[in-house]
Amino acid sequence: MTTLPHVPTENIDQGPSDIPKVLSSPTVPLVQAHLVEMKAMYDLQTTSSPLEMYAHLLAMEADYCDNIHMENYAHTVHKLHPVQYAQSNARHLPARRSLKAILTVCPYSGCPVSVEDSYQLHIQGKTVVCQVCTNPITMDMYKMNALLDAAKTMMPELAVPTLPHDGQFESFLD
Known part of the structure; x- marks a missing residue:
């Protein structure tokens, strides 16, 4: 069993890793653009009232619902969850109603x-x-x-209870 003091020695003794190196795809301009977007949201959060922030977020979400290819903060947040983003049914609906349109x-x-x-x-x-x-x-x-x-319209389904063990009709209705 490996103990904590032996970990560095075992790692050094193993030699170089056979795991292929993965090159990162983000470029400096992409990272800078992302930081500009995040800074704008940070500035909004620190200078707006809760109501102003809410109104702004509703507007962004409405814009994103109107055009799912739009790059804004709502789109960025959605993409932070890649599995949910890929499987999102809302992304494939021809008409998506925003919270702003509803509320x-x-x-x-x-x-x-x-x-x-x-x-x-x-x-x-x-x-x-x-x-x-x-x-x-x-x-x-x-x-x-x-x-x-x-x-x-709905067609209700009713689960019919079993016969009561006490033989009483009232128990059947409960």
């Missing part, structure tokens, strides 16, 4: 919802009242609206 429209009637209200809903988890139709809006309303859009 700035009232789920009840399609009335406009301000970015401030979207921020309160999405980030702070609050309930807001639509300024036009006065319905209460929560994130759950958007989820229910998506369900209703996806399935206008």
Whole structure:
């Protein structure tokens, strides 16, 4: 068994590695361009209010949904997860709805919802009242609206319970 003091000796005694060397593909201009993008985001984070940052991120995500080949911060973040990026179904859909397109429209009637209200809903988890139709809006309303859009009608399936061991009909209903 290898012990810690023997590791350097064993590594030296093994000689040169047979593992092929891999050349890195990033070039200096690519790294510099990436750093410029990261610096712009850092500057935005340090000089913006949370609401301004949220609005900017919504706009970037909307731009990326409109054009998945666009190179912006949303695209960079998506590419940081190569397996998920390669397998992303959203990248292959002809129409992708951004969060901005969803959260700035009232789920009840399609009335406009301000970015401030979207921020309160999405980030702070609050309930807001639509300024036009006065319905209460929560994130759950958007989820229910998506369900209703996806399935206008449903055929429910009911799992029928087994016969109760106590022989009572009430137990069957429980």
